[in-house]
Amino acid sequence: MPAGLTISAFxxxxxxxxxxxxxxxxxxxxxLDSLVAFADIGDWVTAAPAESLSLTVGGPEAGAIAALGEDxxxxxxxxxxxxxxxxxxxxxxxLGAALYLDKRLPAAxxxxxxxxxAAATLRALDRMWxxxxxxxELAALALKLGADTPACLAAWPVWVGGIGERIEQAAGLPPAxxxxxxxxxxxxxxxxxxxxxxAFSAAGRxxxxxxxxxxxxxxxxxxxxxxxxxxxxxLPDMAPVLERLSQLxxxxxxxxxxxxxxxxxLFADRxxxxxxGALLVRTExxxxxxxxxxxxxxxxxxxxxx
Numbered sequence: 001m002p003a004g005l006t007i008s009a010f011x012x013x014x015x016x017x018x019x020x021x022x023x024x025x026x027x028x029x030x031x032l033d034s035l036v037a038f039a040d041i042g043d044w045v046t047a048a049p050a051e052s053l054s055l056t057v058g059g060p061e062a063g064a065i066a067a068l069g070e071d072x073x074x075x076x077x078x079x080x081x082x083x084x085x086x087x088x089x090x091x092x093x094x095l096g097a098a099l100y101l102d103k104r105l106p107a108a109x110x111x112x113x114x115x116x117x118a119a120a121t122l123r124a125l126d127r128m129w130x131x132x133x134x135x136x137e138l139a140a141l142a143l144k145l146g147a148d149t150p151a152c153l154a155a156w157p158v159w160v161g162g163i164g165e166r167i168e169q170a171a172g173l174p175p176a177x178x179x180x181x182x183x184x185x186x187x188x189x190x191x192x193x194x195x196x197x198x199a200f201s202a203a204g205r206x207x208x209x210x211x212x213x214x215x216x217x218x219x220x221x222x223x224x225x226x227x228x229x230x231x232x233x234x235l236p237d238m239a240p241v242l243e244r245l246s247q248l249x250x251x252x253x254x255x256x257x258x259x260x261x262x263x264x265x266l267f268a269d270r271x272x273x274x275x276x277g278a279l280l281v282r283t284e285x286x287x288x289x290x291x292x293x294x295x296x297x298x299x300x301x302x303x304x305x306x
Contacts, residue, residue, distance in 0.1 A: 183235075
């Protein structure tokens with residue numbers, strides 16, 4: 001990588017198209033089976049050359065994470081990669097970076113905002129610092145930052161197992177539009193898992209992959225999000241979001257993502273999602289709402305310089 005280049009990496013919203021809790025380890029971590037996709041809605045992490053590590057946060061959702069300071073997952077990811085890379089990268093004069101997070105996804109909302117930011121930081125710095133660790137080691141670092149982060153590092157459709165570390169590419173995910181909505185409430189993931197009741201589920205994986213959005217929605221309807229009941233007990237305000245999404249013209253499937261409180265509706269294509277999203281903004285102006293499409297390729301990492 002030529003010296004002096006600035007790198008920007010997209011941090012897309014992570015969508016659990018379904019999420020089954022299939023067991024629990026002795027250490028308390030739940031075992032999952034999920035089909036994870038990513039939307040072209042998200043944050044951006046930009047890394048500029050610098051002698052030391054620093055972070056500035058901006059964007060419409062910056063206020064929600066302002067108090068994190070140095071504990072922001074972007075900084076944690078940067079420090080972890082720098083500490084791991086130093087012995088392997090003597091050619092680098094400095095493993096520093098001036099980081100900027102353009103925060104557009106709401107915090108603690110079930111769409112992997114912090115994990116995706118951390119993963120985008122790893123991708124950006126891995127490129128800016130000329131790939132100081134191997135791919136397997138980068139994935140291992142991602143897991144240290146959270147169970148969602150390995151999937152976010154892959155950032156294309158994946159089957160997820162274990163506690164989040166077992167990832168297999170979900171080839172052939174069809175194009176689909178998506179609308180995301182959140183009632184401006186947070187749901188801490190540990191609390192939702194602690195509130196879950198009932199037996200464990202069987203895996204929901206299917207093959208072959210459906211050919212279009214309508215067929216995908218039909219197959220997904222046979223699955224579920226096993227955390228929905230617990231999330232609704234903790235946050236009844238989420239119920240109107242699910243109901244309103246299901247009423248949008250063209251909605252094919254409505255579901256909660258992750259541990260909530262963000263919910264989504266799938267549509268035939270981006271145009272249908274954008275129209276439905278505009279309607280939702282007009283009728284529910286106090287909610288956080290975004291519309292776009294599912295990504296079928298890895299997110300961009302852009303380089304530009306003097």
